[in-house]
Amino acid sequence: MARPDLCTPEEIRQLVDQFYGRIQADAVLGPVFDQHIDDWPLHLDIMVRFWSSILLGAGTYSGTPMPKHVALPGLDAAMFHRWLDLFHTTTSELPNRDMANQADELARRIARSLWFGYQMNREPNRMPQELNHE
Numbered sequence: 001m002a003r004p005d006l007c008t009p010e011e012i013r014q015l016v017d018q019f020y021g022r023i024q025a026d027a028v029l030g031p032v033f034d035q036h037i038d039d040w041p042l043h044l045d046i047m048v049r050f051w052s053s054i055l056l057g058a059g060t061y062s063g064t065p066m067p068k069h070v071a072l073p074g075l076d077a078a079m080f081h082r083w084l085d086l087f088h089t090t091t092s093e094l095p096n097r098d099m100a101n102q103a104d105e106l107a108r109r110i111a112r113s114l115w116f117g118y119q120m121n122r123e124p125n126r127m128p129q130e131l132n133h134e
């Protein structure tokens with residue numbers, strides 16, 4: 001899935017900066033991120049490493065996103081939909097359509113898996129709900 005020739009490091013940096021610019025300006029998600037992130041430049045660097053690893057296979061990310069998200073109180077399906085909407089708004093402006101489509105597809109899959117893991121950890125006795133995002 002990862003393809004070293006898909007895009008440049010600068011394109012990934014732009015995607016990350018633009019997306020988290022939208023996140024920070026968002027009335028619902030902005031405060032959630034601000035509450036849990038002390039060092040924004042560091043978070044953006046981590047996210048550049050993350051996307052470089054999954055899009056290009058750069059091997060620069062070695063974190064564990066699931067426990068970090070499970071630890072955040074009060075997440076719900078609407079927030080994951082909103083996250084994906086803002087992500088898609090950002091990718092829709094990318095001239096590199098190949099990169100945009102690949103990033104959208106990965107974001108949808110990872111969001112779904114994070115939402116499942118979140119529910120399984122926080123409410124183990126309830127059947128997890130799907131994340132049906134178009």
Ligand code: HEM
Nearest residue numbers: 032033036046050063064065068075079080083107110111
């Ligand atoms: C409701 C949706 C989401 C919210 C509110 C959210 C919020 C956050 C917050 C607050 C952090 C920082 C956690 C910390 O440093 O302790 C974080 C980290 C991260 N998020 Fe999300 N996130 C969401 C969805 C996603 C999705 C869909 C992806 C992937 C496509 C993603 C990927 C990551 C990654 C890779 C990290 C870095 C984890 C690390 O430190 O290694 N997040 N997120």
